[in-house]
Amino acid sequence: MIPLVTFRLSGYVRSHRIFQPVLGLLAVLSIIYATGVPAGGELPSYSDSAGILMLVFAWAARGLLDNEPDEQRLIAITAVGRRRELVAGLLAALLLTGALALVAVVFPLFVGFAETPGGADLGYGAGLHLLAVLAGTALGALTSRPVLASPAASAAVLVGGYMAILLLSSAGPWASVPVLDWMNAAHHHELPDRLGVIVASALAWSAAGLAGYAAVRRVRG
Amino acid sequence: MLSDASLDLAPGSVAEITGPNGTGKSTLLRLLAGLLRPVRGRIEERPAVIGYAPERFPSAQPFTVAAYLRHMAAVRRVAVPEELTARLGMDHLLGQKLPDLSKGSAHKVGLAQALAGEPGLLILDEPFAGLDATARAELSVIVAEVAARGGIVVASDHQGDLRSVPGVTRYEVRDGKIAEAVPIVVDDPLTTLTIKLPQSKADALAARLRAEGHEVS
Numbered sequence: 058m059i060p061l062v063t064f065r066l067s068g069y070v071r072s073h074r075i076f077q078p079v080l081g082l083l084a085v086l087s088i089i090y091a092t093g094v095p096a097g098g099e100l101p102s103y104s105d106s107a108g109i110l111m112l113v114f115a116w117a118a119r120g121l122l123d124n125e126p127d128e129q130r131l132i133a134i135t136a137v138g139r140r141r142e143l144v145a146g147l148l149a150a151l152l153l154t155g156a157l158a159l160v161a162v163v164f165p166l167f168v169g170f171a172e173t174p175g176g177a178d179l180g181y182g183a184g185l186h187l188l189a190v191l192a193g194t195a196l197g198a199l200t201s202r203p204v205l206a207s208p209a210a211s212a213a214v215l216v217g218g219y220m221a222i223l224l225l226s227s228a229g230p231w232a233s234v235p236v237l238d239w240m241n242a243a244h245h246h247e248l249p250d251r252l253g254v255i256v257a258s259a260l261a262w263s264a265a266g267l268a269g270y271a272a273v274r275r276v277r278g
Numbered sequence: 279m280l281s282d283a284s285l286d287l288a289p290g291s292v293a294e295i296t297g298p299n300g301t302g303k304s305t306l307l308r309l310l311a312g313l314l315r316p317v318r319g320r321i322e323e324r325p326a327v328i329g330y331a332p333e334r335f336p337s338a339q340p341f342t343v344a345a346y347l348r349h350m351a352a353v354r355r356v357a358v359p360e361e362l363t364a365r366l367g368m369d370h371l372l373g374q375k376l377p378d379l380s381k382g383s384a385h386k387v388g389l390a391q392a393l394a395g396e397p398g399l400l401i402l403d404e405p406f407a408g409l410d411a412t413a414r415a416e417l418s419v420i421v422a423e424v425a426a427r428g429g430i431v432v433a434s435d436h437q438g439d440l441r442s443v444p445g446v447t448r449y450e451v452r453d454g455k456i457a458e459a460v461p462i463v464v465d466d467p468l469t470t471l472t473i474k475l476p477q478s479k480a481d482a483l484a485a486r487l488r489a490e491g492h493e494v495s
Contacts, residue, residue: 060352067349071340126336131313132391135330135401136354139312278313 058145061137065149069121078117082157085109090169099174103182104243106161107189108236112219114193115200117157118150119215122201134278143274147267150194158186181248185239188259192234195266204273230254234262279305283456285449289428292421294440296459297451303434304333304403306451310432311401325398325430333403335388337376343387344372356395363390365416382408393420400424402433406440412482414439
């Protein structure tokens with residue numbers, strides 16, 4: 058499976074499509090950290106970064122999964138089997154979005170934060186980005202070509218889906234991926250207390266999204 | 279598209295799938311390859327190693343021919359098919375980028391990746407389309423070799439090149455059914471033909487004639 062993951066990532070990078078999410082990532086990081094973050098504001102900034110970048114992660118995952126032609130996907134299925142091909146695609150997408158998230162976590166340590174955050178805030182920030190990676194990859198997979206063949210419909214559902222997640226997450230932590238919930242918690246110094254429900258909700262929604270993608274792929278190949 | 283369809287393929291068999299356009303030949307091939315699931319019915323005892331060459335090789339990929347074949351060999355956990363690329367006359371293409379290939383050259387890449395790793399089931403969708411005469415003859419020989427070591431070969435073939443492979447069985451897909459076509463038996467006495475040609479072309483012609491089922495000495 059690892060050679061197929063390598064093949065997918067290599068094809069994506071060589072196609073230069075990786076520049077799209079990288080530019081989105083840099084734009085978001087520039088906006089958040091352009092004026093600098095004073096001491097004590099690290100975790101709220103990380104929570105905003107994770108919440109906003111979920112859209113970039115979804116875009117990146119969709120781009121990677123859609124990068125190879127449909128016939129190549131069929132060749133890969135005959136080579137390694139349907140399940141492994143699906144897992145390899147998702148693993149490649151998670152590695153890509155994980156790398157983008159790593160940049161988002163490390164970037165402000167050098168150019169954004171006035172002071173280096175403590176280990177706890179750094180861990181919370183990395184954890185929130187990990188939740189955004191999982192949810193963004195699931196959203197990207199659900200809008201990829203095997204699920205939505207039309208590029209226009211796919212882009213509209215991806216952006217609309219992200220906005221719906223934001224709106225619904227204001228209704229409560231279980232209404233959708235709790236993006237606004239983790240932002241509010243971080244800004245009001247309540248993240249440690251509410252972390253359990255936030256993590257559980259984000260994992261559940263991400264797992265549901267990935268399971269839905271797998272179910273569609275089982276039918277459509 | 280296909281209903282009440284049945285096909286029994288023994289190890290070492292070569293099946294040529296014919297039929298008018300749009301009758302379900304490619305659907306049948308994808309069912310056999312495991313790319314589609316039958317709504318009803320089942321496909322049993324499919325060999326573990328499957329080689330699949332689609333009708334149109336997806337050449338819109340950012341790799342050279344050599345890099346692509348190297349990646350696919352790694353994916354299949356087999357050696358890079360260097361002998362196959364030589365036999366299919368594509369060694370000079372190895373450094374070229376996939377999007378720059380002609381249709382026939384791209385088709386050879388699709389065949390090479392499918393043939394790598396000695397597949398137990400080889401699915402070829404219009405494998406001879408766009409190939410030059412030498413590659414067509416060599417492909418027939420390769421198909422015969424796959425069958426000789428117990429592999430199953432199933433191919434749709436509008437050109438009829440597959441009929442030169444010894445023991446090929448023709449199946450016709452029509453009206454959603456699969457029927458074995460009646461073999462054409464020709465009661466024709468044997469004769470010996472002497473051919474004079476440049477020495478450099480002798481091996482290719484001999485291979486082609488052998489592939490067509492003729493005895494060459």
